[in-house]
Amino acid sequence: MLYRLLSALDNNKKFSRVSAHCDIPCKIYDPITAQIAVLTMIRMVDLLEELNSKDKLSANDHAQFSRLVAQKEEHGFKVKEEVRVIWGDYIKQPQLDKFPELHELVHSIMLASSKAKQHIDKDAALDLLTKVNRFAEIFWATKGIDTFTATCPYPPAQTLVYPKLG
Amino acid sequence: MHPRLPHNSFILLYSLPSRGSTKFRSTKLKVGDMVKCYHRDFGSIIKTIAAIDDQGLFWLKGEHESSVSTQEIGPVHIDLISDKVIFTWSPG
Numbered sequence: 001m002l003y004r005l006l007s008a009l010d011n012n013k014k015f016s017r018v019s020a021h022c023d024i025p026c027k028i029y030d031p032i033t034a035q036i037a038v039l040t041m042i043r044m045v046d047l048l049e050e051l052n053s054k055d056k057l058s059a060n061d062h063a064q065f066s067r068l069v070a071q072k073e074e075h076g077f078k079v080k081e082e083v084r085v086i087w088g089d090y091i092k093q094p095q096l097d098k099f100p101e102l103h104e105l106v107h108s109i110m111l112a113s114s115k116a117k118q119h120i121d122k123d124a125a126l127d128l129l130t131k132v133n134r135f136a137e138i139f140w141a142t143k144g145i146d147t148f149t150a151t152c153p154y155p156p157a158q159t160l161v162y163p164k165l166g
Numbered sequence: 167m168h169p170r171l172p173h174n175s176f177i178l179l180y181s182l183p184s185r186g187s188t189k190f191r192s193t194k195l196k197v198g199d200m201v202k203c204y205h206r207d208f209g210s211i212i213k214t215i216a217a218i219d220d221q222g223l224f225w226l227k228g229e230h231e232s233s234v235s236t237q238e239i240g241p242v243h244i245d246l247i248s249d250k251v252i253f254t255w256s257p258g
Contacts, residue, residue: 018177018202018210018211019208019211020171092209093210094206094208094209
């Protein structure tokens, strides 16, 4: 009864919220999954452009085309999901105070992921990588871990932000 | 989820006096009390006092096995503890 009364009051005049922080925090967060998903999208674009340069596509080429597009789509979803989880579960007010750009950056990653999924557009995929790398840089900074950039030693040989561990 | 504080609970807080010595403010708290504190990583959180060490620092805990550990929260200075929970109302 009293709880219902408080709920009614809360609906009219919002009480302040506080977290008990008990929602099974697995504490395993790492932006590398999102970064690798973007690399996969870039690689798919490269392979799609190779197919596009052929004069005529065989049945196998058509099948390959479908697979590449499907993979690019799937990894676009993965980028969004991985970034969303870190943003929604790990990032809290103290991290937002230190990096006020985070909300806007995450929103821009959502939009850039959609754009990279919608088109076979290398520039769009590279723009997404730049944003996700910045997100990784901020993530490691919130943990007090320095980062460095290096070219990944496999196709599509793009620059990634890595944590300096050990 | 916190067994003593299920999701969507209402809590009544007693604000610790903002003035007065650290010792005076600490006397208002004891092991087992639920408190609201500000943590540099987790923001404002509700936790239970697990221990008060000989330096007067507070060690907080959740009560569910999946809660953030006392070690991860680390020692908390009294200045970061703003309120004591004096009553809770849980749904259902």
